[in-house]
Amino acid sequence: MPTLQEIKNRYGIIGNADELNRALDVALQIAPTNLSVLIVGESGVGKEAVPRLIHDNSSRKHNKYIAINCGSIPEGTIDSELFGHAKGSFTGAIGDREGFFGAANGGTIFLDEVGEMPKATQARLLRVLETGEYIRVGESEPRKTDVRIIAATNVNMQKAISEGRFREDLYYRLNTIPINLPPLRERGNDVEMIFRKFAKDTAMKYKREPIMLTDEARMVLRAYKWPGNIRQLKNIAEQLSFMCKDTMVTAEDLYRAGVTIDSDTKELTTTRPTHIHSNGHTDYDYNLQITTLASALQQLNNEFQTFKQYVEQRLDGVNIKPKNEPLFIGTGENGSGSFTITKENSNYNFPQEDIQEDAPHTIEEIERIKIIESLKRHHNNRKKVAEELGLSERTLYRKLLKYDIKKQ
Numbered sequence: 001m002p003t004l005q006e007i008k009n010r011y012g013i014i015g016n017a018d019e020l021n022r023a024l025d026v027a028l029q030i031a032p033t034n035l036s037v038l039i040v041g042e043s044g045v046g047k048e049a050v051p052r053l054i055h056d057n058s059s060r061k062h063n064k065y066i067a068i069n070c071g072s073i074p075e076g077t078i079d080s081e082l083f084g085h086a087k088g089s090f091t092g093a094i095g096d097r098e099g100f101f102g103a104a105n106g107g108t109i110f111l112d113e114v115g116e117m118p119k120a121t122q123a124r125l126l127r128v129l130e131t132g133e134y135i136r137v138g139e140s141e142p143r144k145t146d147v148r149i150i151a152a153t154n155v156n157m158q159k160a161i162s163e164g165r166f167r168e169d170l171y172y173r174l175n176t177i178p179i180n181l182p183p184l185r186e187r188g189n190d191v192e193m194i195f196r197k198f199a200k201d202t203a204m205k206y207k208r209e210p211i212m213l214t215d216e217a218r219m220v221l222r223a224y225k226w227p228g229n230i231r232q233l234k235n236i237a238e239q240l241s242f243m244c245k246d247t248m249v250t251a252e253d254l255y256r257a258g259v260t261i262d263s264d265t266k267e268l269t270t271t272r273p274t275h276i277h278s279n280g281h282t283d284y285d286y287n288l289q290i291t292t293l294a295s296a297l298q299q300l301n302n303e304f305q306t307f308k309q310y311v312e313q314r315l316d317g318v319n320i321k322p323k324n325e326p327l328f329i330g331t332g333e334n335g336s337g338s339f340t341i342t343k344e345n346s347n348y349n350f351p352q353e354d355i356q357e358d359a360p361h362t363i364e365e366i367e368r369i370k371i372i373e374s375l376k377r378h379h380n381n382r383k384k385v386a387e388e389l390g391l392s393e394r395t396l397y398r399k400l401l402k403y404d405i406k407k408q
């Protein structure tokens with residue numbers, strides 16, 4: 001049996017997270033059996049490599065491996081695609097069709113997005129799993145087939161069952177061996193490792209220097225939620241390889257590419273203890289601390305960027321203060337030290353007489369105006385407003401209440 005590392009090399013799987021290793025190990029262990037497998041995991045976590053490696057490490061490897069995406073075959077044709085049909089069984093059935101279950105006899109069928117399978121097809125599939133028999137559309141004689149089924153889903157199957165969209169008995173048949181692929185946000189260091197791999201691949205492909213991450217950017221990468229998982233990470237790495245002027249990618253570059261941290265979901269004050277020793281000494285989850293710190297940093301950076309943009313766009317309207325009075329005190333973009341913007345040291349070319357009586361005075365007033373403007377721009381679409389301002393929708397909602405902002 002190959003080692004985990006050999007499997008990872010062969011299928012281009014990067015990472016060492018415990019959960020990932022466990023999933024791959026289970027896949028390898030059960031590969032030589034005929035047991036049905038259900039691979040579960042969010043979109044983009046790498047489910048597609050698993051059925052292939054199971055097939056390649058089974059005694060079926062010299063027979064057919066057929067991958068079918070149940071979500072992309074129209075409901076009207078899926079039965080005939082899977083189980084075949086007899087000539088003339090419906091309009092357009094000009095000849096006999098064997099169907100995938102016949103063609104894959106002795107091999108493996110991978111049913112991707114199995115949660116999308118129509119109910120009638122689910123009944124036929126259950127029959128194959130239970131008896132090894134299926135009936136072609138338009139025929140009545142059952143045929144035998146010896147096919148191993150591996151299914152995958154990124155939907156919550158329990159929910160699909162409770163809503164009546166998926167048969168519970170079929171679920172239990174498919175789920176003989178569950179393999180759970182963890183989301184990227186739970187894979188610790190892997191995220192950097194995978195990023196480096198994609199950065200290197202893109203650099204090789206387009207003959208340029210691979211991009212690298214600043215320390216702060218690495219923390220942001222680790223703390224981000226990655227809803228699209230590895231597929232999203234790949235897109236971001238490719239995008240940044242072309243967008244960044246420099247090979248060094250900063251947290252701000254990530255922020256511009258949409259990699260932002262939702263401060264609402266992070267604990268800012270606590271650190272989770274992982275082990276309390278008998279002498280009272282406590283170990284802490286430092287990953288969480290890094291995540292928390294990165295989250296706070298990014299939040300600060302977001303707020304600074306929002307304010308900076310505002311000042312740049314609307315400086316004419318801001319009440320100009322005496323030459324050396326601070327207009328703004330902030331932290332350097334690279335996180336090093338603080339700086340003060342005054343009328344004297346600012347790059348902005350101040351007009352001589354530019355005092356407006358009704359100009360906003362406090363950050364809160366400015367923030368309120370910024371939100372109202374954005375709401376107008378996006379016709380009250382809160383999602384877009386939150387995105388533009390670098391806030392979570394929940395934070396935006398709180399601010400709408402706080403400033404008593406109605407629909408614009």
Ligand SMILES: Nc1ncnc2c1ncn2[C@@H]1O[C@H](COP(=O)(O)OP(=O)(O)OP(=O)(O)O)[C@@H](O)[C@H]1O
Binds near residue numbers: 015041042046230
């Ligand atoms: N551990 C990994 N290392 C490197 N690349 C990976 C890894 N896991 C996944 N990928 C890559 O990420 C992309 C998405 O993976 P895949 O298509 O298998 O996702 P999926 O789980 O099937 O998602 P969906 O549910 O949306 O179909 C692919 O290009 C795949 O090669």
Ligand SMILES: [Mg+2]
Binds near residue numbers: 047048112
């Ligand atoms: Mg997939």
